[in-house]
Amino acid sequence: MFDNFVVPNLQPAAPEIFLVVMASAILLIDLFIKDSRRTVTFALSVLTLLGCAVIQFLTWTPDITYTFSNMFVDDQMADVLKLFLYLAVVMVLFYSRAYVVDRSEMNKGEYYVLTLFATLGMMVMISANNFVTVYIGIELLSLSLYAMVAMNRASLAASEAAMKYFVLGALASGLLLYGMSMIYGATGSLEITAIAEVLRNGGANGNLLIFGLIFLIAGMAFKLGVVPFHMWIPDVYHGAPTSVTLLIGSAPKLAAFAIVMRLLVSGLFPLAAEWQNMLIIMAVLSMAIGNLAAIAQTNIKRMLAYSAISHMGFMLLGIVSGVVGSVDPVTGDIIRDARFALNAYSSAMFYVVSYVLMSLGTFGMILLMSRSGFEADTLDDFKGLNQRSPWFAAIMMMLMFSMAGIPFFIGFFAKFTVLMAVIAAGYIWFAIVAVLFSLIGAFYYLRVVKLMYFDAPQDETPIAADADMRLLISANGIAVALFGLFPQVIMTLCAFSLLRSLTP
């Protein structure tokens, strides 16, 4: 009966398998841990993620390996993104520990287990080579996050945010599935690399394919949080407990970038001309609406939500610069010039990694300033921070200037590489639009600096945070400055990982 059964190669998925085993074990172990000793769960979770990183290193191979009947792929891009992902989630756990301990509703083992499952979801997304795998990854991530947003049951805002997130998220998943099914209808396959093969040979139904593409992009845009599918971002960022906002606002961006790369660049590359046009519109609108709406916010989490929208728009600019289409003067065919593809996609990846680093730091600062029963989530809470703690004010200032794209911080080079890709592709007008919107964006980042440095503090309470938190956030801030001085390290890592992964 099992004659045909072949044990799949488990090695490429070893970190995922380790994580799922450990997460289940932690779920069980936690049953025997009292609320007051939750640190054990925290430590186990951190160790699990570190273990994943170690396994990632040990199982590293320079080749692209497929497993589970080509549903799962392990390549350099996946390795690098996953390493960043573990780092990001470990930082999330450290940043949110004190916050969670102070709030009894959140101080449950589930908080950590759900974080791990969300991480697993992101890992699956990063390594997906099949529409079904993509979908499973997204759902695993989303369902974990829905529950985490709602964890603080007493909070009306959190429940509302969770509800909104869930309803809109379900809708987006529906759109995504619908698009996937149409593409399946057109190409006869769910496997991303096989779809690319079919498309290259020209054996697909055009109209159906385009319809499928539109729905697919709509679903993806929702997960990325770009206009016009951005409505949930401000509400969820604002309503969710800050520690959960930190998670939502950081690591999933890496996974979202990965699925864009898998679905559009690996899978639907022959349709680049079509999806690039859609992404251009979304990118420009995201930068416009994100930056303009952020100005009007008084809540810093909401402001950062709009800023996240604009940043994702900027990142998309890198992705749309990958392929340049021109009409052959002799034959009239469209020639696709993919010379710049590597630079373009690696600039987008560099942008995402930089953004995650900055976003972790910024939300980390909000957590650093909050204490039990007090959320430091309005802009006014940052007033006079320079008087209360010059060091943390300086860190926050570096993060803000980095987000605004001012050198010498990593955010500048992130914008710089994307602009290079955009101009190399000949889209000078998009570059001009992008910098004009970053100019508008600079205003609200400058306002945070203004509050911290120019204004008098509203409350003089010294910052009470544990040493590990202080240390980590300092390291985060210094990293933003240091990688701004030496951006080459991450830039090359991104380019190298994509060079060994891109197959178009």
Next chain:
Amino acid sequence: MSNHLLSLAIWLPIAAGVIVLLTGSDRNAPLARMLALVGALAGFLVTIPLWAAFDPAYVGMQFVEFSNWIPRFDINYHLGVDGISMLFVILNAFVTVIVVIAGWEVIGKKVAQYNAAFLIMSGLMNGIFASLDGVLFYVFFEASLIPMYLIIGVWGGPNRVYAAFKFFLYTLFGSLLFLLALIYLFVHSGTFSILDWHQLSIPLGAQIWIFLAFLIAFAVKVPMWPVHTWLPDAHVEAPTGGSIVLAAIALKLGAYGFIRFSLPIAPDASHQLSGLIIALSLIAVVYIGFVALVQADMKKLVAYSSIAHMGFVTLGFFMFSALGVEGALVQMISHGFVSGAMFFCIGVMYDRVHSRQIADYGGVVNTMPKFAALFMLFSMANAGLPATSGFVGEFMVILGAVKFNFWIAFAAATSLILGAAYSLWMYKRVIFGEVANPHVAELSDINKREFLILGALALCTLWMGLYPQPFTDVMHTSVNELINHVNTPKIQ
């Protein structure tokens, strides 16, 4: 040893600034001041060998340093100075010393941060003058906004928040388009080396776009009419030290940008559009001169006079003659001394009376004779009186203009009248006459610290006015090279 002079000139003040920051709260203010002074003096001392070991006959860059920074995009840490930029590095280091001393007693809160901001900015601005790589230049250019934003916003006057935002966003707007032009040049040449760009042959259409993108960035920074409106706000609100650095160094960055980027990279477009620049410059000289005349606030008056003087500088550049460019450069350095001194003088009075309104003064000479004498010298220099540095530059530019076109020279020469009118009229109202009010009657004359600063600046002003040759000698080769280059068409 001489190989790392420029790196030292950049990173020594920045390192000193970080050390000053570490002294922390105002309990350690005396220590912070001392360290800042040591840092500023050390920063100045390392620039002296730049002058001493400079070879005025050598064509090209000296004290060159080169190492890879971001090899992926061929971005390099490439430093070097020629006869033009070397002078500004020294001027900048000198002004930093002045500024640290100028804030010695006046700044009482957040002393460490204040001094650190100036030291860091000084290093960044040295970086701008010494960069030979487009991205390196840009990075210094934009990073220098951050300390100035904080200086205006933290230690500024009542309307400081508005002024700080206006300053930052205005300049950022210009520099973002400049960044796009840099990237465009890279995409078409494969390098970020400014010197390689000088040799690049670019079609006229592209040159004009590049020139315009550069123009927006540098015109805001100079500032040229009509994008000058941030300057009076920034000057009025900034503390005295901030005004000095803004006027003496920051305004030179835009003009320096024309020399390093616009003229050599897009020479044909420069010729094509020289009419536009000359027109804008003349408007700045004449119209802004009139605007300065009616100001009631002394700082605003000097701010507008700075715009008028910078109009002279851009005028000198775009006549494409060695005389005009050298005159403009002399004017830039002279303006560094004179406007810095003017702002310091106003600061001296403001510290005592807490007003910058001309109407609140009168008869100051009765209570502050030493001050009145020095202020007289600087007002005369501001007006362009012979034997002061203000005269040399203006005279050379006007001479160059006469050769170029008589009527342009005629319009430019009105600035000598206007400059005399607004400078000396202000001087008369503030210094002479009856003692206007009890505040003026209680004034005490300048102390040793203030005398030291004004005396040093007065010596520089007179030195440049009486014997400008050391300055023109070092820039001569570089300017001739530039003029030859600009007058050779690049279009194939």
